[in-house]
Structure formats: C-alpha cells, structure tokens
Amino acid sequence: MTRPRLYRRGRTAAATAATAGLLALNAPWAGANTVEGPQFSPAAVVDTQQWSAARASDELDFDLLDAQPISVGDAMHLRFLLHNPTSSTVDDLQITSRRGDAVASTDSAREQLAGGAFPYFGASTTADSLAPEETKEVELIVPTALADETTLAIDEPGAYPLMFTLTGSRDGQATSFAEERLIYDVAPSATPEPGQEPEQATPQPDQAVQQDPPQQHALTVVYPITSEIDIVPGDTGGEGLILSNDNLASELAEGGRLSALLDSYFSHNLRGAGCVALDPALIDTVDRMARGYTVNQTRPSVAQRPQRLRDSWFDSDRDTRGEPGTGSQAAAAWLARLKNLDCTMTMPWANSDASAVAHTNNGFLKYEATQRGAETIERITGKPVSTDLLAVGSGYISQSLDVPTLVANNSQWKGRAATFDASLGALLAHTGSKPQTVGYSNPQLRYDYSMDSGLSRALSGAAGLSVAARAGDTVAKLPNYQGESAAQAALDAAQSLVDSGTSTARGVAQLPIEDQDSAQPGSPYADPAAFSDAEIVRVEQQARYTDDLTNIMVNDPSIALTRYGFTLPLRRGLISSFSITDRATSAQFSEAVATSNERLEKQSEMLRELRDSVSLIPPGNVYTRVSESSPLLIVAENGLPLPVEARMLYEASDDSVLNTPATVRIPAKGSITVSMTASMPNDTDRSDIRLWLATPNESTISQPINIAVQTRAGILSVYGVGVIAALALVLATLFRLGKKKKNRRQR
Structure with a gap:
C-alpha cells in the first residue's frame, strides 16, 4: 500500500502557524459558528483585519478551470489557468497537489480553507516559464488509488480539503506564487475492487453500523x-x-x-x-x-x-x-x-x-x-x-x-x-x-x-x-x-x-x-x-x-x-x-460606499428641486399701500403634479402684521394669486418683510422672498424730500450761472 507523503513547505507552514497562533488566543475552532458564540459587542470600526485575517494574497493568477466528479479510486483530471500580472518573468513553474483529512463538519471545512496544513502530497506537473501578462492553461492528472504512484491515497468517500500550489523561481530565487484551495466531494466507488462483492465495494469503518438504515435528516x-x-x-x-x-x-x-x-x-x-x-x-x-x-x-x-417656444429653438434636450x-x-x-x-x-x-x-x-x-x-x-x-x-x-x-x-x-x-x-x-x-x-x-x-x-x-x-x-x-x-x-x-x-x-x-x-x-x-x-x-x-x-x-x-x-x-x-x-x-x-466595498453616496446626493438634489418648485413670486420689490385695506398680492406657484396646501409664514422688521390666510391651496402644476393685507404701526412709513411657504408643522418649503411695504405718507415723504432736493439743485445751478456772468462783466 502506498502511503501519502507528509511534508510541509515554508509558506504554507508559516501561514498555518500564524493562523494557529491567532486561534489559540480565542475560542476553539470547533465552536467558531455555534449558537453559543462569543459575547456580543458593538460593531467595531471597519478595518482590513475584519475583512481578512487568514491567508496571504497571491502574486500570480492561478485558477481551476475544470474538475470532473470522481469516486473512490478514480484519478482527478484537472485543468488550470495561469496568468502573470507582474512585470517580471517567472521560471520553472510547478503545480503540486496536496490534501488534508476528510472533514466531518462545515466548521472543519472552513478551517481547512483558511489555514489548513494539507500534509499529504500527490502528483505534480511543470508549467515552464510565464512572461509578463502571459496566460496559459495547464492540465494535471492526480491519482487517488492506494496502489498508484504519487497518489493522494483516498480510500474512503468523503469531503476532502485539497490545495494546489504554484511554485517557481524569479531572478533565481525560489518562490511560492499562488495557492488554490477547495473542498472536494469524493463519492463511493461504483465498481468493486478485485475480490470484493458488490455490496463490499466501499469499505466502511464500522460494518455493524452499516447494517442499520441511515438516519434521515430534514433539508x-x-x-x-x-x-x-x-x-x-x-x-x-x-x-x-x-x-x-x-x-x-x-x-x-x-x-x-x-x-x-x-x-x-x-x-x-x-x-x-x-x-x-x-x-x-x-x-x-x-x-x-x-x-x-x-x-x-x-x-x-x-x-x-413651462418653457417659451423661442427658448426651445436651440435646446439640446432631445439629445x-x-x-x-x-x-x-x-x-x-x-x-x-x-x-x-x-x-x-x-x-x-x-x-x-x-x-x-x-x-x-x-x-x-x-x-x-x-x-x-x-x-x-x-x-x-x-x-x-x-x-x-x-x-x-x-x-x-x-x-x-x-x-x-x-x-x-x-x-x-x-x-x-x-x-x-x-x-x-x-x-x-x-x-x-x-x-x-x-x-x-x-x-x-x-x-x-x-x-x-x-x-x-x-x-x-x-x-x-x-x-x-x-x-x-x-x-x-x-x-x-x-x-x-x-x-x-x-x-x-x-x-x-x-x-x-x-x-x-x-x-x-x-x-x-x-x-x-x-x-x-x-x-x-x-x-x-x-x-x-x-x-x-x-x-x-x-x-x-x-x-x-x-x-x-x-x-x-x-x-x-x-x-x-x-x-x-x-x-x-x-x-x-x-x-x-x-x-x-x-x-x-469602497465602490459600493461611493455609489451609495452618489445616490443620496442625487436624491437630495431631487428633493431640493421638488421643494423649490413650490415658491412665492412677489409683484415687485416695493409694495405701496394706498390704504389699510389695500390688498398685498403674492403669486404662489406649484410645480408638483398634485395640489399643495401650505401655510404662509413671515418675519417683519418692526411690529407690522400680515393678515395671511390659514392655508393656501395651490393647484397642481399651476399657480394662484394670494391676497392679504398688512397692518403697520402708525409711526411707520415702511416695513421690510420676509415671506415663505411652510408645511402645516411650520417646516420651511420655499425660499423666502423679501418685500417692502410702505404707506402713501411714506411716499409723500419720499416725494417731498425729492422735490426739495431738486429745488436745491436748481437754485445752486442758477447761483453758479449768475456768479459766472458777474465775473465776465468785471473783466
């Protein structure tokens, strides 16, 4: 009987030892994902260690392209893809097969994939050299029967952890470039060994247990x-x-x-x-x-x-x-x-x-x-x-x-x-x-x-x-x-x-x-x-x-x-x-975070645009009130596809009061003229007012507009000042002209 070889190479052994050291500081591997897990704690700050605590990264691309199902005693027929993404040529490439003991749980399977030892060596093949950016396919046949040479010696069905290593040299230095790991399911043998009865084709560790019907589990x-x-x-x-x-x-x-x-x-x-x-x-x-x-x-x-026709003549929206x-x-x-x-x-x-x-x-x-x-x-x-x-x-x-x-x-x-x-x-x-x-x-x-x-x-x-x-x-x-x-x-x-x-x-x-x-x-x-x-x-x-x-x-x-x-x-x-x-x-992860941020930014822009489509349009910067009952007219516009009900809120520079309606209903995709009156203190000729639309709970909707409200007395005062200034200018001009004439006569 050919026994599988036990051997450890530097890179895998070092990785295994490092992983084992990490595990020794924490809960046992077998309890890694049981219900009785470690104590709960708040999520920590995301770092590299949270994403990857095991296995070093590969230098070359090394991928399994094809692997057919096998039974006990069959040889594995495998095909790999090799690619050199580096700027250096690699030489003397070799692919080597290795395995570990069959796993009996998914915890064990994950342990092997993360940091298994893979002590049993099997067949290998060479792949020559690989130039920068060169790609090639390599086939590997791995015997598994006990009687074969360079065999992985799999004599029982089960799920076996496999590792394929890609080694070689670069600049004369031996290097381990990449690894490929997987769990491979080996089925019971379909044909009996020579001298065996068909029912004995697959040896079992406990023949007494084998006689009992297998227990069924729910799936x-x-x-x-x-x-x-x-x-x-x-x-x-x-x-x-x-x-x-x-x-x-x-x-x-x-x-x-x-x-x-x-x-x-x-x-x-x-x-x-x-x-x-x-x-x-x-x-x-x-x-x-x-x-x-x-x-x-x-x-x-x-x-x-709505856009005016002449504004759309050179519009490129159709593009x-x-x-x-x-x-x-x-x-x-x-x-x-x-x-x-x-x-x-x-x-x-x-x-x-x-x-x-x-x-x-x-x-x-x-x-x-x-x-x-x-x-x-x-x-x-x-x-x-x-x-x-x-x-x-x-x-x-x-x-x-x-x-x-x-x-x-x-x-x-x-x-x-x-x-x-x-x-x-x-x-x-x-x-x-x-x-x-x-x-x-x-x-x-x-x-x-x-x-x-x-x-x-x-x-x-x-x-x-x-x-x-x-x-x-x-x-x-x-x-x-x-x-x-x-x-x-x-x-x-x-x-x-x-x-x-x-x-x-x-x-x-x-x-x-x-x-x-x-x-x-x-x-x-x-x-x-x-x-x-x-x-x-x-x-x-x-x-x-x-x-x-x-x-x-x-x-x-x-x-x-x-x-x-x-x-x-x-x-x-x-x-x-x-x-x-x-x-x-x-x-x-980083790209997903950036995409999420971009989505939220564009969502925010749309929300702002929708809120800004509900707005107030003042008739002008200054509104003159002829009497206390003179209406102040403001246009409320709605660009939304549904009617809007809003409140009109304001701030005045003095004790002026705007008699606003309780709510304003603005039709969908339309506008409405809102009429209100202003009550101003008797000693005030002008009041500056900021006005805006708000939700029923007084959250701001529209951008504020600024208007100035003044009385007729204020207008007269302004006009009076203007007349006096004009008269003063005329008198000053006449005085200067008269003075010039007097100077000429004296000459």
Missing part, C-alpha cells in the same frame, strides 16, 4: 434571486422607468445570469425542500421594464417650469433623452416563468440591510423595506408568497422588525425568527462572482475568497452542503447574489441528498419559529459591511424631508396619482442606498 434550501438595480436616482411616481445602463436586460435574456438561475431551479426536483427568496425591488423593476423603459445617465426634471431599453420582451418572459415557482418568499427591498433601515426610525421606510415585498410579489406573479419569513441578506437583525425573519443560528434577535446553519451559510457565501464576507462569520476564518477560483468555491459550497446535511437537520441559505455555476452545484448536491434518501425535504413554511427578546440582538462578530451611524442619520434626514414633501401635497379625486405614490420611489431610492449586494464583498 431546506433557500434560493435567493437578486441583482443590481441601476435606476437613475430621483425617481418619482407617475414617471417612466429610467435605467443608467441595460445590464439587467442582459441578465434577463436567455443565457443571462437571472435566466440561468431560474433554469437551474426548474431543472431540479427538490421535492418541496427548495424555496426561492425574491428581491421585490428586482421583481418590480422587471415588471416596469416589461412595459417599456429608457436607458439614460440623467433624469429630466419633473418640476420644470439627452436617452435610448429605449432593449429588454422589455426578455423581462416579460422572465416574469411569466416566475409564476411557475413552487415556493416563494421575500427578501428586503433591494437586498437592503433591514436593521439599518429600521434604525432610521422612519415607519414608512421600515414598511417599504420589510413588508411591501410580499404584496409586490403577489401583485406581479398572481400568487401569494409561501411564507411570511423575511430572508434578510445580512443574516442577522439588530433591530426589532414587524415580520418574522430568517437569521443565522449563531445570532440573537428581538421578535420572531427561524434560523439557518450559520457555518454552512458562511461557506456558501464564498461562492459566486461576488463572494461575501458575512457579518456572522468568525473573523479568524475570513480572507479574500476571490483568491480561489469560482469553480473551486462552487465545489466547496456543494461539498459543505452535503457534509452539513449528512450531520443533521439543515437549513441551507444560499448567497444573496448567486452565480450560475455555484447555484447549479448547490442544487445538484441538494437533489443528490434528497434522491439518495440521506435527507428528507422540509418546506420553508414548516421551519420552527422562535420568539426571542435579546438584550443585545445582532451578530456575534463585527460586521465589516455594517452601515455607520453617519450613513444612517443621512438617510433618516432625507426620509424626514420626503415625509414633509408628502405632507404638503393633498390627494385630488380627479388625479389618479396619490401623494404617497408620488414620493414612494424616492423612499425606495433611500432604501436602495442600504443595499448590501456589493457592500458585503471586500473587493467592491
């Missing part, structure tokens, strides 16, 4: 579907959909990511174990796309004043109106397929951080983010959701919500919740094109997951799902933003578990819901993607301004649009700024 799979929704900020009710790009159309088209996710789900029969968690913002946007939309970088003003979107048919076809889903549930609107939304203390935002989704999905698909559980993307909640949630089983919460396997959820979150660092994961096991190829991460996720399901009842929550291959691999594993009888399907509606009133709800660890207090306060402020804008408008039976419907897209835009789709990915 539930939550399958989220979301995407980036690039609606141009400042959207309001009654307006057409404007997207900043047409990427969503590509995802919805045949072969696109969203289409492929539905293909994968429909091609598997999980017998009731699966449920699709839909992002209601995505469903609503696709529904609007199906009715036609525009692609443009800017949004036209909804409160623009900035954008182009019609190309995805309407694909959107309609994709929505039609949604109606065939056997189970649906809802995510928070735009995959937003539900806790951050709730922290704004704005009831409208909270409702739209966490409760509007079920209504939206039913309205568009014609079918109610299968459960009222909310699949929060963060995996935990730190604020109380009005609906039950699906959270990680190592978190604490206030209210009602069902739980999923936190360790498996953290492993599955590695997969896809946007690998996520979930806040409920142990920081000691975090690293830049994109160092491993998408295929390796997909295989690891599928293997982890199998390991967890074989160990006990499992609720597997797949990542928020799924990649096609990773989703396919996870569903393949789930169907294999159900078909083999290892797992029995349990619908998401059957999950036990627990009431909890934790004093410290939230994640057991610091979340690097958590929103800061400053970000939350900024959204809270804009939400308050949006509420004020809503309150100054009144519904009109002759206008189909309501005031809430008009400002609803603005609220949804604020919720979208809390999206964690890109924010939870370390490589895209």
Whole structure:
C-alpha cells in the first residue's frame, strides 16, 4: 500500500502557524459558528483585519478551470489557468497537489480553507516559464488509488480539503506564487475492487453500523434571486422607468445570469425542500421594464417650469433623452416563468440591510423595506408568497422588525425568527462572482475568497452542503447574489441528498419559529459591511424631508396619482442606498460606499428641486399701500403634479402684521394669486418683510422672498424730500450761472 507523503513547505507552514497562533488566543475552532458564540459587542470600526485575517494574497493568477466528479479510486483530471500580472518573468513553474483529512463538519471545512496544513502530497506537473501578462492553461492528472504512484491515497468517500500550489523561481530565487484551495466531494466507488462483492465495494469503518438504515435528516434550501438595480436616482411616481445602463436586460435574456438561475431551479426536483427568496425591488423593476423603459445617465426634471417656444429653438434636450431599453420582451418572459415557482418568499427591498433601515426610525421606510415585498410579489406573479419569513441578506437583525425573519443560528434577535446553519451559510457565501464576507462569520476564518477560483468555491459550497446535511437537520441559505455555476452545484448536491434518501425535504413554511427578546440582538462578530451611524442619520434626514414633501401635497379625486405614490420611489431610492449586494464583498466595498453616496446626493438634489418648485413670486420689490385695506398680492406657484396646501409664514422688521390666510391651496402644476393685507404701526412709513411657504408643522418649503411695504405718507415723504432736493439743485445751478456772468462783466 502506498502511503501519502507528509511534508510541509515554508509558506504554507508559516501561514498555518500564524493562523494557529491567532486561534489559540480565542475560542476553539470547533465552536467558531455555534449558537453559543462569543459575547456580543458593538460593531467595531471597519478595518482590513475584519475583512481578512487568514491567508496571504497571491502574486500570480492561478485558477481551476475544470474538475470532473470522481469516486473512490478514480484519478482527478484537472485543468488550470495561469496568468502573470507582474512585470517580471517567472521560471520553472510547478503545480503540486496536496490534501488534508476528510472533514466531518462545515466548521472543519472552513478551517481547512483558511489555514489548513494539507500534509499529504500527490502528483505534480511543470508549467515552464510565464512572461509578463502571459496566460496559459495547464492540465494535471492526480491519482487517488492506494496502489498508484504519487497518489493522494483516498480510500474512503468523503469531503476532502485539497490545495494546489504554484511554485517557481524569479531572478533565481525560489518562490511560492499562488495557492488554490477547495473542498472536494469524493463519492463511493461504483465498481468493486478485485475480490470484493458488490455490496463490499466501499469499505466502511464500522460494518455493524452499516447494517442499520441511515438516519434521515430534514433539508431546506433557500434560493435567493437578486441583482443590481441601476435606476437613475430621483425617481418619482407617475414617471417612466429610467435605467443608467441595460445590464439587467442582459441578465434577463436567455443565457443571462437571472435566466440561468431560474433554469437551474426548474431543472431540479427538490421535492418541496427548495424555496426561492425574491428581491421585490428586482421583481418590480422587471415588471416596469416589461412595459417599456429608457436607458439614460440623467433624469429630466419633473418640476420644470413651462418653457417659451423661442427658448426651445436651440435646446439640446432631445439629445439627452436617452435610448429605449432593449429588454422589455426578455423581462416579460422572465416574469411569466416566475409564476411557475413552487415556493416563494421575500427578501428586503433591494437586498437592503433591514436593521439599518429600521434604525432610521422612519415607519414608512421600515414598511417599504420589510413588508411591501410580499404584496409586490403577489401583485406581479398572481400568487401569494409561501411564507411570511423575511430572508434578510445580512443574516442577522439588530433591530426589532414587524415580520418574522430568517437569521443565522449563531445570532440573537428581538421578535420572531427561524434560523439557518450559520457555518454552512458562511461557506456558501464564498461562492459566486461576488463572494461575501458575512457579518456572522468568525473573523479568524475570513480572507479574500476571490483568491480561489469560482469553480473551486462552487465545489466547496456543494461539498459543505452535503457534509452539513449528512450531520443533521439543515437549513441551507444560499448567497444573496448567486452565480450560475455555484447555484447549479448547490442544487445538484441538494437533489443528490434528497434522491439518495440521506435527507428528507422540509418546506420553508414548516421551519420552527422562535420568539426571542435579546438584550443585545445582532451578530456575534463585527460586521465589516455594517452601515455607520453617519450613513444612517443621512438617510433618516432625507426620509424626514420626503415625509414633509408628502405632507404638503393633498390627494385630488380627479388625479389618479396619490401623494404617497408620488414620493414612494424616492423612499425606495433611500432604501436602495442600504443595499448590501456589493457592500458585503471586500473587493467592491469602497465602490459600493461611493455609489451609495452618489445616490443620496442625487436624491437630495431631487428633493431640493421638488421643494423649490413650490415658491412665492412677489409683484415687485416695493409694495405701496394706498390704504389699510389695500390688498398685498403674492403669486404662489406649484410645480408638483398634485395640489399643495401650505401655510404662509413671515418675519417683519418692526411690529407690522400680515393678515395671511390659514392655508393656501395651490393647484397642481399651476399657480394662484394670494391676497392679504398688512397692518403697520402708525409711526411707520415702511416695513421690510420676509415671506415663505411652510408645511402645516411650520417646516420651511420655499425660499423666502423679501418685500417692502410702505404707506402713501411714506411716499409723500419720499416725494417731498425729492422735490426739495431738486429745488436745491436748481437754485445752486442758477447761483453758479449768475456768479459766472458777474465775473465776465468785471473783466
């Protein structure tokens, strides 16, 4: 029998020792994601350590391109892609295979991926040299049978941690350039060894136990579907959909990511174990796309004043109106397929951080983010959701919500919740094109997951799902933003578990819901993607301004649009700024923060423009009052699509009093002349007054205008002074002329 070789190389051994040192200072590895996690503490300041505490970065790009499933005794046939992004040539490249012992839990799997030793060495191959920016593919065959040479010696089925190292030399110095790690599921042998009976083909450690029927465990799979929704900020009710790009159309088209996710789900029969968690913002946007939309970088003003014909002669607006979107048919076809889903549930609107939304203390935002989704999905698909559980993307909640949630089983919460396997959820979150660092994961096991190829991460996720399901009842929550291959691999594993009888399907509606009133709800660890207090306060402020804008408008039976419907897209835009789709990915965190800031800036500009469209227009800078009953006429203008009811507030430089109406109702997209009188003190000839429109609770709406009110006595006084000055000027002129004539005579 060929024994696997035990050997450690410098780079891996050093990384392993460093990781082990970190672990020794904290809780044991085996308890990394258990319910009895460490004490809760406020989220710390985001730093590099919170994103990545394990594994050094690679110098060369080293990705697994192809790996076929194997059984015990089969050889692995692998294909790798190598790329040199540096400015130096690397020589004598070699790929070496290594493995560790089979893992029995997802905790162990994650430990191996973060800092495993991989002591058993297998086959290797050379790849010669690689020039700067050069790319090449390399194939590697790795024997696993005990009788083979340079074998990994895998004689039992199970999930094995594998590592492939890329070593070589640069400038004559031996260097380890990159690593590729994954968990690889090895199936039982399909054919017996020579001399074995078929039922003895796969040796088992305990034949007595093998005689008993395997215990079945319940399996539930939550399958989220979301995407980036690039609606141009400042959207309001009654307006057409404007997207900043047409990427969503590509995802919805045949072969696109969203289409492929539905293909994968429909091609598997999980017998009731699966449920699709839909992002209601995505469903609503696709529904609007199906009715036609525009692609443009800017949004036209909804409160623009009427333009004179001659002012539009050289107007270039027609060049900035954008182009019609190309995805309407694909959107309609994709929505039609949604109606065939056997189970649906809802995510928070735009995959937003539900806790951050709730922290704004704005009831409208909270409702739209966490409760509007079920209504939206039913309205568009014609079918109610299968459960009222909310699949929060963060995996935990730190604020109380009005609906039950699906959270990680190592978190604490206030209210009602069902739980999923936190360790498996953290492993599955590695997969896809946007690998996520979930806040409920142990920081000691975090690293830049994109160092491993998408295929390796997909295989690891599928293997982890199998390991967890074989160990006990499992609720597997797949990542928020799924990649096609990773989703396919996870569903393949789930169907294999159900078909083999290892797992029995349990619908998401059957999950036990627990009431909890934790004093410290939230994640057991610091979340690097958590929103800061400053970000939350900024959204809270804009939400308050949006509420004020809503309150100054009144519904009109002759206008189909309501005031809430008009400002609803603005609220949804604020919720979208809390999206964690890109924010939870370390490589895209900074870009996500910048995108959120830009969205809020444009939202603020739109709010300012809408508020400024309700304004006062004075008849002139000075108003002359002929008598105490003389009316003061002010024009109030409204650029909003609904009538506005506002108060007129003022400040006077003296004790003057304006007799303003209690409220002013300004028609939609129109104006009205407001008549009022002014009471001025008897000894005052002129009064300077600032006048503005305000909400019923006296929050300012319009920019103040300045007017001067004066009496006829004031006019006479001014005129009298003017006459006297004119007479004095005339007399002075006559005096000077007379003096000049006298001087001439004397000469």
